[in-house]
Each structure stands twice: as C-alpha cells, then as structure tokens.
Amino acid sequence: xxxxxxxxxxxxxxxxxxxxxxxxxxxxxxxxxxxxxxxxxxxxxxxxxxxxxxxxxxxxxxxxxxxxxxxxxxxxxxxxxxxxxxxxxxxxxxxxxxxxxxxxxxxxxxxxxxxxxxxxxxxxxxxxxxxxxxxxxxxxxxxxxxxxxxxxxxxxxxxxxxxxxxxxxxxxxxxxxxxxxxxxxxxxxxxxxxxxxxxxxxxxxxxxxxxxxxxxxxxxxxxxxxxxxxxxxxxxxxxxxxxxxxxxxxxxxxxxxxxxxxxxxxxxxxxxxxxxxxxxxxxxxxxxxxxxxxxxxxxxxxxxxxxxxxxxxxxx
Numbered sequence: 001x002x003x004x005x006x007x008x009x010x011x012x013x014x015x016x017x018x019x020x021x022x023x024x025x026x027x028x029x030x031x032x033x034x035x036x037x038x039x040x041x042x043x044x045x046x047x048x049x050x051x052x053x054x055x056x057x058x059x060x061x062x063x064x065x066x067x068x069x070x071x072x073x074x075x076x077x078x079x080x081x082x083x084x085x086x087x088x089x090x091x092x093x094x095x096x097x098x099x100x101x102x103x104x105x106x107x108x109x110x111x112x113x114x115x116x117x118x119x120x121x122x123x124x125x126x127x128x129x130x131x132x133x134x135x136x137x138x139x140x141x142x143x144x145x146x147x148x149x150x151x152x153x154x155x156x157x158x159x160x161x162x163x164x165x166x167x168x169x170x171x172x173x174x175x176x177x178x179x180x181x182x183x184x185x186x187x188x189x190x191x192x193x194x195x196x197x198x199x200x201x202x203x204x205x206x207x208x209x210x211x212x213x214x215x216x217x218x219x220x221x222x223x224x225x226x227x228x229x230x231x232x233x234x235x236x237x238x239x240x241x242x243x244x245x246x247x248x249x250x251x252x253x254x255x256x257x258x259x260x261x262x263x264x265x266x267x268x269x270x271x272x273x274x275x276x277x278x279x280x281x282x283x284x285x286x287x288x289x290x291x292x293x294x295x296x297x298x299x300x301x302x303x304x305x306x307x308x309x310x311x312x313x314x315x316x
Contacts, residue, residue, distance in 0.1 A: 029280045029311045030155065034237070034272050035066035036202035037305035038164065041074045044297060047112035049081035053300055056291040058085045061123075064288075064307050069123035070162035070202035072303075075112035076101065079121050092125055094153075099123045100131040102148045104164070120148050120162050120203075127153035128160075136184045139166040139177035147185055149199070158312065159192060163203035169213075178206055179213040186216055186232065193233075193275055198312050201273040204303065208269065209236070209248045210262050219276045222247055226262040237272040237308030238285035250287035252304045272308040280313035 037057065039045070045053055061069055071079070079101045092098035103117035112118050122128070131150040139145065149161040163185060168177040182205065192199050207214050209227045218230035222239050227247030238249030244265065251266025258267040272285055285308035294300040 029313055030158070031309065031311040032200060033065055033067045034070070034200060034202055034308045034310070035061055035064055035068070035305065036070040036072075036162070036270060036272060036307075038072035038204045038270060038301060038303035039074055039078070040301045040303065041071075041078050042112050042118055043073065044301060045075075045078070045294070047075040047077055047116060049077055051296060052291075052294040054078065054081045054085055056293050056300055057082060058089065058091075060288065060291075060305060061086070062089060062091060066307065067125045068160050068200065068202075070160075071121040071123075072162065072164040072204045073118070074101075074121050075118050076103070076116040077112065082121075082123070086123065092123075092127075094127040097127045097153070098125070100128060100148060100150050102131070102133040102146055104143050104146055120146065120164050122148060122150055122160055122162055124150070124152065124160060126155075129153045129156055134184075134188050136163070136165070137177065137180040139168045139181070140172070141166070141168070145181055147188055149188075151197075157197055159197055159199040161189075161199060161201045161203075163201070163205070165204065165206045167206040169207070169211075176213065182207065182213055182216060189273075189275070190233075193277075198278045199275065200310070200312075202271070202306070204270050206269055208259075208261055208267060209239070217271075217273060221276065224248075233275055233277070234273045235276045235279060235283065236285075237274065237283050237310055238268075238287070238306070240283070241285070249285065250304075252287050252306055254290060254299060254302050254304065270303060270306045272306060272310075274310050274312070278312050280311045283310040284308060 087095050101121045102119050104119040129151040134147040136145040147163040149159050151159045165181045166177050215230045217232045217234050220230050222230050224247030244250045245263035252270035253267040288305040291300040
C-alpha cells in the first residue's frame with residue numbers, strides 16, 4: 001500500500017461555495033454507494049480477527065454492493081484481516097491498491113492485543129491514489145484524532161475521507177474540543193472545494209445533528225424542527241428521509257442511556273456528508289441493524305453501520 005502523507009490542518013476557513021443541487025444527473029454523473037461503521041474494534045473485540053466481526057462486515061459490504069467503505073475504531077490486525085477477506089471474495093478491482101489506514105493510537109499495553117496500532121481506515125472497490133492524514137486539533141487526550149483522505153485513482157478530482165472525532169464536548173478556553181475538530185474538518189473540506197475537488201466524508205462526529213456545533217456542517221437548506229439554524233455547505237445522506245425524523249435521520253448509536261434526540265428516536269453520531277453543490281438528484285441513506293453474530297457478545301458493535309447512495313454532478 002502507498003505511504004500516506006501527514007498534514008496538520010490550518011484553522012483558517014476558506015470561502016464557502018454556493019449551495020444548491022442539480023435537479024437531475026447528467027450523462028457523465030457518477031453514483032457512489034458508501035458504507036461506514038464504527039466497529040469498536042478494541043473496546044468490544046480487543047483486536048480479535050476471529051470472533052465473527054470480520055465475516056459479518058465483509059458480508060454486509062458485498063450484500064449492499066458498496067463502492068466505498070469507511071471504518072472507525074479499527075485495530076491494525078483487523079484492518080489487515082478485512083483486506084485479506086475482501087481480496088478473497090474479489091471485491092476490489094485492484095487487489096494491491098484498495099485500502100488505507102492511519103493510526104490514531106500507537107501500540108500499548110491492553111490495546112488491540114497489546115501489539116498493534118489502532119485507528120481509522122478506508123477501502124475502495126476502485127484503486128486509490130496517495131492518502132493524506134490531516135491531524136486535527138488536540139483534545140488533550142493521548143489519541144491523535146485525524147481526517148484520512150484518498151482520491152480515486154481513475155477519478156482524481158473525487159476524494160473519499162473518514163474521521164472519528166473526540167467525544168469531549170465541554171468548553172475548554174471558550175470552545176469545546178469537538179467543536180474545534182468539526183471546524184478543522186470543515187476547513188479542509190472547504191479547501192478541497194476551492195481547489196475544484198469533490199468529496200465524500202464518512203465518520204463518527206460524536207455530535208448529534210441538532211447540536212449547534214454541527215450547524216457549521218449542515219447547509220441552511222436543512223431546516224426542520226429537529227435540525228435548524230444551519231449555515232454550512234453540506235447535506236448528510238440521511239437528512240431528507242421523511243420516515244426517520246427529517247433533518248436528523250436514523251439512530252446510529254445503541255447505548256440506551258444516551259439522550260435520544262429531538263424526535264425521541266435515538267442518538268445519531270455517524271454521518272455521510274457531501275457538499276450540497278456537488279450533489280445531483282436525490283440521495284438516500286439507511287442505518288443497518290447491528291449484527292448479533294459475533295461470539296461472546298450480544299451485539300457486534302455499539303454503533304450501527306450507515307449506508308448511503310449519492311450521485312455527484314458533472315462527472316465528479
């Protein structure tokens with residue numbers, strides 16, 4: 001796999017793009033099927049590659065005909081096992097160039113069987129270009145939060161990214177670490193757009209859609225009783241489903257004690273963001289049932305996998 005480049009994010013925000021969607025896809029438009037899951041690879045699985053997690057994940061990716069896959073909280077050994085399993089079922093078009101990993105924690109006692117790094121990962125059915133890891137503002141903890149991005153090799157103006165942001169939401173020097181990290185992600189995405197780059201971003205943002213700190217991500221066109229006050233430039237692929245709390249989408253977090261959100265339907269922490277101006281036509285998303293096939297546990301993760309389909313306009 002190609003070596004990724006590490007870049008520290010600037011805090012300066014670039015000029016916002018005009019927001020809007022094309023009413024229908026052009027002949028050259030490209031449709032993408034995204035699949036994201038925070039697998040709790042250390043917290044629940046302790047780095048295991050043989051408890052059923054890998055098989056359940058790969059089966060879902062194939063059954064949902066995913067093109068692009070994002071993983072959070074994955075141990076390096078699990079990442080390698082998923083690589084091998086996807087190769088064995090002929091999922092990638094290029095067996096040697098279809099995935100990227102960046103560590104957010106290095107090997108330490110008690111982490112991922114004590115001998116592996118832990119972090120976030122991308123997989124693509126089509127070959128990937130050189131990945132970059134953009135380090136996010138520190139929350140004061142040991143884990144280095146990051147945004148991992150890689151362009152598609154045959155469509156270099158399209159970039160796929162994943163991130164897992166800090167859960168620390170209490171203000172520090174007037175602003176929460178989670179808010180600062182969201183702003184840093186937004187700045188990087190604005191820079192992509194200013195450079196003529198399209199992008200798709202998946203990840204656990206550790207914030208709910210109605211939280212004010214996510215107003216900077218959602219476009220003002222996302223306006224509902226459950227999610228208003230937005231001023232950003234993005235649509236989230238689950239924000240327009242009238243059957244699941246418009247503006248919020250379905251729950252992605254299983255912990256019952258967590259606050260259920262304005263519609264009372266559960267907590268959403270995981271997202272599939274696309275810049276509104278780059279979307280052509282309708283888009284969809286769905287939160288999947290958490291597999292129960294992992295040995296020794298009731299659920300394979302404390303998060304639901306999130307899938308979505310979107311068409312990017314003008315051949316992007």
